[in-house]
Amino acid sequence: MNDLVPVTVKGIYMMKTPLGPTPMVLLYNGDKVLPIYVGISEATSIESALNHEITPRPMTHDLFISLLDCFNAKIKWVLIDTLDDGIYYARLIIQTDDLKRELDARPSDCIALALRANADVFVRKKVITKAAIDKNEIEEITRMAL
Amino acid sequence: MNDLVPVTVKGIYMMKTPLGPTPMVLLYNGDKVLPIYVGISEATSIESALNHEITPRPMTHDLFISLLDCFNAKIKWVLIDTLDDGIYYARLIIQTDDLKRELDARPSDCIALALRANADVFVRKKVITKAAIDKNEIEEITRMAL
Numbered sequence: 001m002n003d004l005v006p007v008t009v010k011g012i013y014m015m016k017t018p019l020g021p022t023p024m025v026l027l028y029n030g031d032k033v034l035p036i037y038v039g040i041s042e043a044t045s046i047e048s049a050l051n052h053e054i055t056p057r058p059m060t061h062d063l064f065i066s067l068l069d070c071f072n073a074k075i076k077w078v079l080i081d082t083l084d085d086g087i088y089y090a091r092l093i094i095q096t097d098d099l100k101r102e103l104d105a106r107p108s109d110c111i112a113l114a115l116r117a118n119a120d121v122f123v124r125k126k127v128i129t130k131a132a133i134d135k136n137e138i139e140e141i142t143r144m145a146l
Numbered sequence: 147m148n149d150l151v152p153v154t155v156k157g158i159y160m161m162k163t164p165l166g167p168t169p170m171v172l173l174y175n176g177d178k179v180l181p182i183y184v185g186i187s188e189a190t191s192i193e194s195a196l197n198h199e200i201t202p203r204p205m206t207h208d209l210f211i212s213l214l215d216c217f218n219a220k221i222k223w224v225l226i227d228t229l230d231d232g233i234y235y236a237r238l239i240i241q242t243d244d245l246k247r248e249l250d251a252r253p254s255d256c257i258a259l260a261l262r263a264n265a266d267v268f269v270r271k272k273v274i275t276k277a278a279i280d281k282n283e284i285e286e287i288t289r290m291a292l
Binding site for chain 1 (some may be wrong): 148174185186187188202203204206207209210212213216217219231233235238240245249250252255
């Protein structure tokens with residue numbers, strides 16, 4: 001666990017990119033911030049969880065949590081594990097009394113689910129070293145956000 | 147089971163609506179068609195499953211299937227159960243050797259998951275009676291689709 005950095009999910013910002021407005025989730029650890037671009041529906045789901053919104057109908061991540069409940073399973077933590085060629089890879093660690101499993105997942109799904117399950121989000125240190133930027137720098141960027 | 151109508155998932159069509167282009171999934175039973183508006187990411191996920199595409203990273207519905215696999219659980223079938231005030235309600239029936247559960251879900255999630263699990267999709271007869279339209283009628287509409 002020594003090379004795992006705990007982060008807090010700050011929020012979603014819509015950023016200008018050459019492909020048009022794209023949502024970005026910010027993960028904070030002290031003065032370091034890891035920005036990750038996410039899909040629009042995952043961004044909506046993350047934002048909804050951050051605001052403790054209960055949607056009239058279950059979103060896909062809510063359904064996932066219902067399925068975990070069926071098996072008395074919990075999300076133990078999630079880990080943003082690797083950054084390779086611009087793509088982040090993450091793992092969802094789930095646990096029951098008898099079983100512990102790691103599932104390959106996208107960071108956006110992991111974050112949306114961790115927020116719903118009050119589970120910790122970790123980022124591997126090498127990913128922070130590679131891609132995190134300074135808090136001041138990101139605050140400048142998000143001030144210019146849409 | 148007598149009032150459950152089996153349907154096949156025909157595909158996604160982008161329709162013009164007052165709110166802008168909106169994806170619609172078509173469910174066929176003989177000469178009857180049930181059209182259901184769905185979100186853009188659910189539409190993408192349904193289309194991806196219909197085309198047997200393997201995306202480079204697991205989509206949220208793929209992650210759901212991975213979780214089922216962890217527990218040796220299967221999707222037995224899905225049921226579009228009720229239409230109330232313009233909103234469809236559906237149920238996802240999952241089963242293991244020991245357990246059978248029904249989860250409250252949106253039709254779009256149920257369809258995206260059923261296609262991945264090769265599970266049957268049923269619609270309750272009263273929903274077909276209320277909302278299904280004629281095959282000729284929908285074919286006329288989809289000819290005018292975007």
